[in-house]
Amino acid sequence: MYGFEMGPIRPPSEANSILLRVTRNCPWNKCEFCGVYKGEKFSLRSVDEVKGDIDAMKAAGITSSSAFLQDANSIIMKPDQLAEILSYFRETFPEVRRVTTYARADTLSRITPENMKMLKEAGLDRVHSGYETGSDVILKMIKKGTTRDQQVRGGLKVKEAGMELSMYFMPGVGGRELSEENSRETAGVISEVDPDFVRLRTFVAKPGTPMGDRVEDGSFLPCTDEEKVTEIRRMLEQVEGCSGTVVSDHIVNLLEEVRGNLRTQKSEMIQKIREFEEMEPFEKKRFQAARRMGFVRRLSDMDRLPADLSEQISGIVHRFKTPQQWEEFLNYFLERYI
């Protein structure tokens, strides 16, 4: 028997990566939209224990060209210990070309530039960080435990160390009331940091989380599916001087085709969103239904739907008489993806 631990999640881009668990769960565990580690206690793992897992993975014949360090905030480990693990992992798996991890912005802002460089030299190539929004008001509301200033300082430090920064933006996380604030402030942070990747994670209130409860009791007014897309457009329109890439790699995003380089493809991305926004309302809903039910990925896929399925989708759209019923229908599917 080969024994090694594995945490519950990794970014979609790490689907084929070796998953190496260096800490357990989340040291913060208070974000009001997140239910991943609720009820689980954070703990550090010892260097020897993690090295034991590396040996066990090697003995089991596991291999890949990439690896991801779990769980939610690996760089909270003592830098010299994490560097020792990284070096040992790199020696054991020389075929691995890229090692990445999750890191919280507050931890990134505290680590010294020297320690960040040490981690890069030991083999850490990319940091994924859930910024969610650049707005201090929204960060406070969702209890993210980070600030815009920490996001900027932490992000720049990652880049200065020669690592790639992958930041996550959550359209809709401020609700209707703070929708413009979310676009504007997030665009500001992106413009200041110019992350290598801006990954879109459309907000969906997960039942059972504090945000889910607030939607239930009416104290948080969520954006509609369409308003969240408009938030992405406004963010793109306000981003300046960036050369990173927008990535849409999660099924919660309505328009998968909104992806591309911020320097060379920004206007194309904005145009794709406008194309959706300017669709005739019934056609727009047909696309939303087909996308949320998993029949299409892009607007252009609608032309390729079989006639009988296309007719069924029209019938479904006709069934919902009020905007509230419509959003509930869409959310029924979205909640299955989070």
Ligand code: SF4
């Ligand atoms: S979103 Fe990330 S930092 Fe926040 S509680 Fe969940 S795992 Fe922890």
